[in-house]
Amino acid sequence: MAVNIASSHMPYVGTPFDARAPLGNIPTDRFDRLVLALKKALGPSSGLTSDDVDVDFLHLLMEDYDGTDGRWARYAFGDGSRGYTRNLVDEGNGKSNLLVLVWSPGKGSPIHDHGNAHCLMKILKGNLTETRYECPQHGDGEQPLRKISQKTYKENQVAYMADELGLHKVINEGSDFAVSLHLYTPPNVAKGGCNIFDEKTGRKSHVPSCNYYSAYGQLLK
Numbered sequence: 001m002a003v004n005i006a007s008s009h010m011p012y013v014g015t016p017f018d019a020r021a022p023l024g025n026i027p028t029d030r031f032d033r034l035v036l037a038l039k040k041a042l043g044p045s046s047g048l049t050s051d052d053v054d055v056d057f058l059h060l061l062m063e064d065y066d067g068t069d070g071r072w073a074r075y076a077f078g079d080g081s082r083g084y085t086r087n088l089v090d091e092g093n094g095k096s097n098l099l100v101l102v103w104s105p106g107k108g109s110p111i112h113d114h115g116n117a118h119c120l121m122k123i124l125k126g127n128l129t130e131t132r133y134e135c136p137q138h139g140d141g142e143q144p145l146r147k148i149s150q151k152t153y154k155e156n157q158v159a160y161m162a163d164e165l166g167l168h169k170v171i172n173e174g175s176d177f178a179v180s181l182h183l184y185t186p187p188n189v190a191k192g193g194c195n196i197f198d199e200k201t202g203r204k205s206h207v208p209s210c211n212y213y214s215a216y217g218q219l220l221k
C-alpha cells in the first residue's frame with residue numbers, strides 16, 4: 001500500500017524558507033531550485049552522453065541542498081511491502097533521471113550495477129548503509145562476490161557511485177522509512193535496465209526495466 005511519507009514528516013512540511021528569494025522564473029522552493037540547477041548543469045537536450053558532465057559540480061549542488069526543509073516529501077511515496085520505491089522527479093532535458101527513493105525499514109536493494117552511468121545519492125531522511133563489491137570478471141557464476149567496503153551515510157551526505165567503482169547494494173537498517181535523492185546520468189538504466197548479482201555465486205541477471213512507483217508526484221498504476 002502506498003504511503004506518502006509526508007505524514008510522518010510533518011515537522012518539515014510548511015517550514016518557512018527564504019522569503020527573500022527572487023521572484024520570476026527562479027523557484028522560491030529550494031528543492032525546485034535544486035531540480036532546476038541540476039537540469040541546467042546537465043545542459044540542453046542535444047547529445048545523450050554524459051562524458052563531459054562535471055560530476056564534481058553536480059555533487060556540490062546536491063551537497064548544498066539542505067534536505068531538512070522536507071520540500072521533497074511530495075515525491076516520497078513509500079510502500080512497506082517493497083524493499084524500496086523509485087519515484088521520478090525530473091528527466092533533466094532527457095539527459096538524466098532524478099528520483100526520490102523511499103526505503104522500507106530493514107529492507108534494501110539487491111546487488112546491482114548502474115548501466116555505465118554516473119550515480120549521485122543524497123540522503124534526505126534517515127541513514128542508508130551501502131556495501132560495495134568488486135565486479136566479477138565473468139558474469140557466469142563461479143565465485144562469491146568480493147566485498148570492498150561498507151559505509152553508512154547520514155542525512156544530507158552525498159555519495160557517488162559508478163560501474164568503475166564496482167557494484168553495490170543499499171540497505172535501510174533503521175526502524176522508519178528512509179529517503180534518498182538519486183541522480184543518474186545518462187539515463188541508461190531507465191532505457192536499458194541494469195544487472196543484479198548473486199552475492200554467493202557472482203551470477204548476473206539482467207533486469208530489463210527498473211520501474212517507477214510514481215512520476216511527477218502522481219502514483220502510477
Ligand SMILES: N[C@@H](CS(=O)O)C(=O)O
Nearest residue numbers: 086109121169170182210
Ligand atoms: N541504483 C538503485 C538504488 S541504489 O541501491 O543505489 C536504483 O536506482 O534502483
Ligand SMILES: [Fe+2]
Nearest residue numbers: 112114119168
Ligand atoms: Fe544503486
